[in-house]
Amino acid sequence: MLLFTHARCLDHEMTPGHPERPDRLRALLQHLQATGLMADLDVREPAPADAAALAEIHEVGYLETLTRLAPVSGLVALDPDTAIGPSSLAAATLAAGAAADAVRALLNDEARRAFCAVRPPGHHAEAGGAMGFCLYNNVALGAVTALADPGVTRVAILDFDVHHGNGTVDIFKDRPDVLVCSSFQHPFYPHRYTDLDREHIVNTPLPAGTGSAAFRAAIEHDWLPALERHKPQLILVSAGFDAHRLDPLAQLELEEADFRWVTELIVDQAETYAGGRVASTLEGGYDLAALAQSAAAHIEALMSN
Numbered sequence: 001m002l003l004f005t006h007a008r009c010l011d012h013e014m015t016p017g018h019p020e021r022p023d024r025l026r027a028l029l030q031h032l033q034a035t036g037l038m039a040d041l042d043v044r045e046p047a048p049a050d051a052a053a054l055a056e057i058h059e060v061g062y063l064e065t066l067t068r069l070a071p072v073s074g075l076v077a078l079d080p081d082t083a084i085g086p087s088s089l090a091a092a093t094l095a096a097g098a099a100a101d102a103v104r105a106l107l108n109d110e111a112r113r114a115f116c117a118v119r120p121p122g123h124h125a126e127a128g129g130a131m132g133f134c135l136y137n138n139v140a141l142g143a144v145t146a147l148a149d150p151g152v153t154r155v156a157i158l159d160f161d162v163h164h165g166n167g168t169v170d171i172f173k174d175r176p177d178v179l180v181c182s183s184f185q186h187p188f189y190p191h192r193y194t195d196l197d198r199e200h201i202v203n204t205p206l207p208a209g210t211g212s213a214a215f216r217a218a219i220e221h222d223w224l225p226a227l228e229r230h231k232p233q234l235i236l237v238s239a240g241f242d243a244h245r246l247d248p249l250a251q252l253e254l255e256e257a258d259f260r261w262v263t264e265l266i267v268d269q270a271e272t273y274a275g276g277r278v279a280s281t282l283e284g285g286y287d288l289a290a291l292a293q294s295a296a297a298h299i300e301a302l303m304s305n
């Protein structure tokens with residue numbers, strides 16, 4: 001199994017005390033070392049996504065605005081939660097590039113599973129703008145990279161971050177070749193696209209306090225029929241771990257075991273439809289220990305089979 005990560009993803013910093021901080025990635029990588037999991041992974045550095053690739057998923061005007069606003073020092077606010085500093089775009093192009101590189105490696109039969117331990121996250125970034133700690137939509141770049149392969153006509157993006165993957169829905173709302181399934185606390189940030197009614201967009205809203213059993217039942221009820229209909233040739237995952245009960249930003253009350261369970265379900269679906277191919281990328285998760293342990297459970301489950 002492949003692990004894509006890059007030291008420059010640690011350089012992106014927003015305001016002091018911001019939950020989306022370099023220590024998230026540090027804690028995750030240290031935990032993978034401490035548990036010995038890292039030794040079983042084929043660790044690679046991604047290449048940065050270039051402007052032409054990013055223009056496949058984002059409006060050129062937005063990409064130009066980001067480049068123009070990027071400061072040589074200090075921070076520039078893009079929305080109330082999201083800012084860029086001198087190192088942010090380098091980190092973001094590597095985070096997006098990791099998803100694309102992971103997909104290319106899987107389609108090239110170098111491995112069947114890949115995880116991108118990168119930041120900033122991506123699933124809130126819409127075609128035309130940054131939002132919710134996200135600059136470029138990493139998982140979306142992975143999806144269009146897969147669909148550029150003439151042998152790939154159907155992919156799925158499964159998003160179990162506690163927040164709705166509005167950016168991914170925005171980018172693919174008119175692309176029925178991309179199935180997007182997103183489970184999320186509701187009503188909750190980002191309050192976008194949650195009532196969009198399209199066959200290839202599957203929203204699974206969950207109330208605060210949902211917990212393990214109701215989460216698992218909802219995923220089985222909503223995602224499995226959609227996957228059977230769509231029969232994706234590759235599965236991408238927006239792997240956020242902020243639905244954990246210890247997470248300071250949300251109240252979905254999941255456990256580490258639920259992330260292992262949903263990953264096993266995803267692997268099983270990939271075995272059925274997608275030649276076992278799963279490319280997963282890190283989204284949220286803001287309690288450092290819960291993030292590290294849940295991501296390790298996710299990676300372990302991806303490594304099985």
Ligand SMILES: [Zn+2]
Pocket residue numbers: 161162163240242283284285
């Ligand atoms: Zn989130």
